[in-house]
Every structure is written in C-alpha cells, then in structure tokens.
Amino acid sequence: MTTEDINATRIYYDQLGEREWTRLTSAIAGRVSFEVHRRFLARFVGRGDRVLEIGAGPGRFTIELAALGARVVVSDLSPVQLELNRFHVARTPAESAVEDRVLLDVCDVSRYADGEFDAVVAYGGPLSYAFDAAEDALNGLLRITRPGGMVVASVMSTLGTWRSSLPGVLGVAHRFGEEVNDKVLATGDMRHLVGLDHVCRMFRTRQVEELIDTVGGESVALSASNWASMSDPSALEPLEDDPERWRHFLDNEVAACAEPGATDGGTHILFAAAPGRDASDG
Numbered sequence: 166m167t168t169e170d171i172n173a174t175r176i177y178y179d180q181l182g183e184r185e186w187t188r189l190t191s192a193i194a195g196r197v198s199f200e201v202h203r204r205f206l207a208r209f210v211g212r213g214d215r216v217l218e219i220g221a222g223p224g225r226f227t228i229e230l231a232a233l234g235a236r237v238v239v240s241d242l243s244p245v246q247l248e249l250n251r252f253h254v255a256r257t258p259a260e261s262a263v264e265d266r267v268l269l270d271v272c273d274v275s276r277y278a279d280g281e282f283d284a285v286v287a288y289g290g291p292l293s294y295a296f297d298a299a300e301d302a303l304n305g306l307l308r309i310t311r312p313g314g315m316v317v318a319s320v321m322s323t324l325g326t327w328r329s330s331l332p333g334v335l336g337v338a339h340r341f342g343e344e345v346n347d348k349v350l351a352t353g354d355m356r357h358l359v360g361l362d363h364v365c366r367m368f369r370t371r372q373v374e375e376l377i378d379t380v381g382g383e384s385v386a387l388s389a390s391n392w393a394s395m396s397d398p399s400a401l402e403p404l405e406d407d408p409e410r411w412r413h414f415l416d417n418e419v420a421a422c423a424e425p426g427a428t429d430g431g432t433h434i435l436f437a438a439a440p441g442r443d444a445s446d447g
C-alpha cells in the first residue's frame with residue numbers, strides 16, 4: 166500500500182461525510198446488513214470488554230458496542246468520519262462508553278501494547294483498504310488482542326460484489342477492457358481500475374481464511390452479509406412492517422449467511438479471528 170492509496174481512501178471518506186451515516190439505514194439490504202453485523206458482534210463482545218474500533222466511521226457500531234457493555238477506543242483514518250462519530254454518538258448514552266477518539270490507520274497500531282484489548286473490531290472494510298499490507302495489518306490487530314480475545318472484521322467480497330453490482334461490473338469491463346476486469350475478479354484488487362475515485366481490495370472467503378492462517382490466527386467464524394436479502398428488495402418490504410415475520414426472516418437470513426455455500430455471496434465477508442496459540446503462549 167502506498168501513501169497515495171492511504172490519501173485517496175482518506176479523501177474519499179472525508180468527502181463521503183454524512184452519507185456514510187445512512188449507508189446501513191436507507192435501503193432494506195443495508196438494514197439487513199446492519200442486523201447481520203450487529204448479531205455477529207454480539208457473539209464476541211461482552212460486558213466490560215475493552216474494544217478498539219477501527220474505521221468506526223460515524224458510529225453505528227460504536228453505539229452497538231456501548232449497548233453490549235463495552236468500553237470503546239474509537240478510531241478512523243478520516244478526520245471527517247471521526248468528527249461525525251463524535252457528533253452522532255455524543256447525542257446518545259453510548260458516549261459515556263467512549264474512552265478515546267484517535268486518528269488511526271489499520272496498518273499501524275504500534276502505539277498499543279500486546280494484548281491490551283479484549284476485542285478489536287474493524288467493520289465495513291478497513292482491511293480492504295490495506296491492500297497488499299492486509300497481512301501486516303491483521304498481524305497487528307491480533308498482536309494487540311489478548312489471548313482468548315477476538316478480532317471481528319468485515320471486508321468487501323469479490324464474488325458478492327460481482328453479483329450485486331452486475332451492471333456496474335459489466336460497465337467497468339466495457340470501460341477498462343475485459344483483461345483488466347478479469348484481473349480485478351481474480352485478485353480482488355480494484356487498483357487495476359486506474360482513475361476510479363473509490364477503490365479497495367475485495368476478498369474471496371478462501372483468501373480471508375488464507376490471510377488469517379498466514380498470520381498464525383485462528384478462524385473462529387465466517388459470515389456473508391447478506392444472502393437472500395441481496396435479491397429483489399420489494400419482496401421484503403411487507404415483511405419489514407410485520408415485526409414477527411421480520412424477526413423470523415432475519416433469523417433465517419443470519420443462519421443462511423453463515424453457511425459455507427453462502428459466505429462469498431454478500432457484499433461483505435465477516436470474520437472472527439482469535440490470536441493463535443503462539444500469541445497466547447507468549
């Protein structure tokens with residue numbers, strides 16, 4: 166990853182500003198994605214945990230972490246997103262759970278001591294912006310997680326993005342050429358699409374597993390976000406108005422997202438990784 170890559174990501178999120186706050190609320194697939202991420206988080210973070218939240222953005226999951234009873238060090242690469250986090254979270258009881266707010270690149274957590282957090286959360290793709298430094302970045306996150314603790318993250322999915330954004334991907338193939346598009350599909354690295362204002366590195370599930378394995382971590386859980394709700398949203402609208410049917414749908418959706426046949430199928434791949442035995446021995 167180059168300084169230009171980091172700057173381009175920072176500028177993108179600075180300019181995106183407030184629109185990031187509505188990403189998980191304005192459309193039905195976003196609301197399902199929020200629920201999938203929220204329930205996954207609740208499996209690994211509990212009352213009294215001290216959590217580093219990386220790429221926290223405007224604070225949807227800061228508020229969730231506080232609701233789980235965690236104390237949170239909030240961080241982001243983008244100063245605008247960090248300010249938005251202060252703005253949104255300060256209006257809620259969650260603010261009392263915030264220990265600190267810091268500008269932080271997922272690739273450099275050297276300021277934190279080994280094992281000082283019970284959990285490190287990096288939702289919404291911070292590791293997808295580490296590009297070829299993803300191994301070093303995950304290694305750093307596992308280092309600062311205590312033995313028995315968990316890194317909980319989501320990255321962008323290559324196959325799911327292809328599926329959910331088919332017209333866009335076909336447009337990219339037309340604009341940049343099939344050969345370039347094939348490189349993106351094979352590697353997940355959107356930097357082949359020179360000139361786009363938003364690029365990241367997408368993953369296949371097996372690449373996520375390889376990444377965790379390479380840095381000596383233990384893959385504990387995987388999930389897509391989302392599965393059935395990636396289809397026609399109009400089919401779901403009547404369900405959302407009926408709390409009982411909606412809860413039932415969400416239960417099935419969350420279970421489906423964790424099926425091995427589904428984890429590549431959403432826009433994001435969620436994972437929980439524990440520090441490996443070497444880390445706990447040390």
Ligand SMILES: C[S@@+](CC[C@H](N)C(=O)[O-])C[C@H]1O[C@@H](n2cnc3c(N)ncnc32)[C@H](O)[C@@H]1O
Nearest residue numbers: 178220221222242243246270271288289291294
């Ligand atoms: C899609 S938003 C996700 C926000 C929030 N975590 C959520 O899931 O709703 C991605 C966030 O990651 C931040 N980010 C991007 N690259 C990063 C990096 N290298 N280090 C830390 N944060 C980064 C962005 O500024 C942005 O706030």
